Amino acid sequence: MTHDARIPAGRQAVSGVPGAGVPGRRSVRALMVLAGLLLVSALLALALPGSHPQLEAGLALSSEWVAVLACIAAVVLSRAHRVAPALAAGAVAATVLGDTLSVAVVLTDRSGALPFPSWPDAFYLTFYLLLVAAMSVLARRHLVAPTATVVFDVVITSFGLAALLALALTPVLDSALAGTGTTEFVLSTMYPLFDLLLVATVVAIGASDRWGGHWRLVGAALLLFAAADTLLALQLPSDDYRVGTPLDAIWIAGCLLFALWVCAITARPDAVAPPASATRAGTTLAVVSMAAALAVLVLAPIIDGSIIAVVLAMAALLATVLSVALRRGALPAVGATGRRQRTVRELRSPASHEQLVLMYQPKLRLSTGRVDGVEALVRWRHPTRGLLVPADFVPLLEEAGALRAWTSSILNVALDDAARWRQRGTPVGVAVNITAEWLQDARAVHEVLPALGLRSLPPSTLTLEITEQSLVADPEAAWRRIEPLRAAGVRISLDDFGTGYNSLSALHDFPVDEVKIDRSFVETVGGDARARALVKSTIALAEELGSETVAEGVETEEQRRLLAEMGCTYAQGFLISEPVPAERIDDLLASPGTPTTPL
Known part of the structure; x- marks a missing residue:
């Protein structure tokens, strides 16, 4: 029986579509390139003098729909594990349908304002449901019990980003605490909150799963969505949102990143990211979130920020202290003893096979x-x-x-x-x-x-x-x-x-x-x-x-x-x-x- 440590890297699948599928893959890449060019064209249209809402909206929606076609083509070309890519493609299509209806509503409304809530919100909520389903299917294949440090990273990320969101939404939160605009507050903050919760979930999956590289695309897309949704929440109470602003470009960029993710998980369904890199990515985001929490504590008194933001920032710092104590061995019951038990649980999991x-x-x-x-x-x-x-x-x-x-x-x-x-x-x-x-x-x-x-x-x-x-x-x-x-x-x-x-x-x-x-x-x-x-x-x-x-x-x-x-x-x-x-x-x-x- 041979036991050795000097070994090369393990097997990796290099393509989800062998041989004959290569031309099809090129078509998918061509569609994504076209979607990117259309997005650039939409941005250039924004820089033109005067107002051109129809042109800007047309280019933006064309970019999104081309990305949807790329997703559909990628799923069709995929020969294995189609469920998750199909769900993810459905999520992209749902948000693009919502955008299409939103543009139609705004362009046909004399005021040019976006009613809130409206029918497009049903498609946006469907996007989150399908995205969660796709992430669950992907993670279930290879996910094992997360380590204690990963759990703390997720907690730090959740509280830190939530504190930053609460600080940005201070006017909306103050209005809600004063008892006015409660319904609008719930609906307008729901989207950025969903985005940040999913970012925290991606941190956990990316650190505990073999799909680290692909999850970064999802995390980046969700962060773009969170930024855009937060800006929208600030504009809705005053009806300042209009079609054909840079805000739309942020959503479209996020949509294209989601489409790239769909193409990636179909092109390399079994690609293995180096495990340590996924963990480092999760830890890096946790550090950034902790820095954001510190910034919230510093800025809140200066700009009269919401007390909710301060509480969330303090929770993030407390989780950081516990995480540092765990990493340095100050919590032996959680660290040393728990590692062996966690490994045993992982070995019992069918995913370990x-x-x-x-x-x-x-x-x-x-x-x-x-x-x-x-x-x-x-x-x-x-x-x-x-x-x-x-x-x-x-x-x-x-x-x-x-x-x-x-x-x-x-x-x-x-x-x-x-x-x-x-x-x-x-x-x-x-x-x-x-x-x-x-x-x-x-x-x-x-x-x-x-x-x-x-x-x-x-x-x-x-x-x-x-x-x-x-x-x-x-x-x-x-x-x-x-x-x-x-x-x-x-x-x-x-x-x-x-x-x-x-x-x-x-x-x-x-x-x-x-x-x-x-x-x-x-x-x-x-x-x-x-x-x-x-x-x-x-x-x-x-x-x-x-x-x-x-x-x-x-x-x-x-x-x-x-x-x-x-x-x-x-x-x-x-x-x-x-x-x-x-x-x-x-x-x-x-x-x-x-x-x-x-x-």
Whole structure:
């Protein structure tokens, strides 16, 4: 069993529309470019002398409707996970419909003012409902329990931005507190409040989820909407809003950012942002929000700001103090103890199965110098802690009661990759480490052969690596479950041979196809005569029993040469190749390799 930390980045999907979809993607990009040009044209029209509301409104609405067409095209071209993009596209269409009705109402009204509330508000509310639904679907695929620091970042962001909003809306708030204009206050502040609440939600999702890069587009769009909605709330009481002002450009820019988001999540449905970058983005916004809260406390007495703004700013600062205490370890009950419990909860979540990453370490057949087998090595792409090696999370899998489920998921992913390699004309055997808990689950073991058949893989494609410890609890029962698999052609490998007290007994009692010589013997085979004798005798013993041998941890040319001279079947280690993503295996298999040249 190989445990290493020197590994390259995991797999990433590069496009939601392969090959034939590229021209369609270009059309989507062309539509978004056209939408941007129309927005620029609308801004230029604003600079023209005189009043041209019809021209300005026409250019602005054209920009938005072209963006809607781009969203629809992106959803149609998407071949996977269409629900969330369709909901998001519907949200964009809803707000554009609202804008279209608003312009129609304003241009047909003699006063040129926008009635409030009006029918367009129904479409704007629909926008928020569809957007929340789209965000929920996206987040549910990969979201895990947020860390305590992420929770505090969300709280700080919420209170800080709300304080800034309350300060900006001081006239409206004062009017409401005085008992006048209450209905108008509720309706006019509802939109910026929704925007800021969704910004805080994006902070949580972006820091706890793998979609960090895409969420930034949503966050930026919502901030633009919040700014525009706040300005509108200030203008409504005095009926100052008119179509064809820079305020409209802010909404349109936000709408185009939402459209870009839709295109992004359809073009790269499984794109993975570096986990740490998403967390940093959330923390950065929290710092900005804290600075905004401080500014509110300073400015409120000067400009006679609302008491509500002051209270919200103080709440943001209190959350900041608690967050700093947590980060510095002043809250050990929440920090140190909670981290282990949180990790256990994350491992129990079905979402964690979608975050596992398989790397593959090639096995070089020493007699031919070619790679004809790989071992699957699991990593966990944690949303906030990065790519974790087994030592960082496997001990907690047992505590989480998730060992069996994870082993089954690893097995299925490995078989999927093996099927793809076979379809590409490069069939290769894959070895998977299995646990004692998985061996005790008769149903899981019985699902192996159907899983192979479903993928049209011969049973010999799969090698199950078991350790001596896996057989300790009930060796006879474990072997009864494995024996039918071996009889069908699945290969069985005895892992870490030589490290247990009953290794010879295991070889005697359980016929295996392969014996893996532990790296602790291999690393000293060149300079330790006793280790060399043990390795040589193990190879000879396995050969007598009809088993092949795999030497783990081969890192020098001398080790490879000695093992080849002893008759070892396979060599595995950094001399051959470090663990690589599934996409790299095709290249390694295509490399002829030689006994003297590492791949």
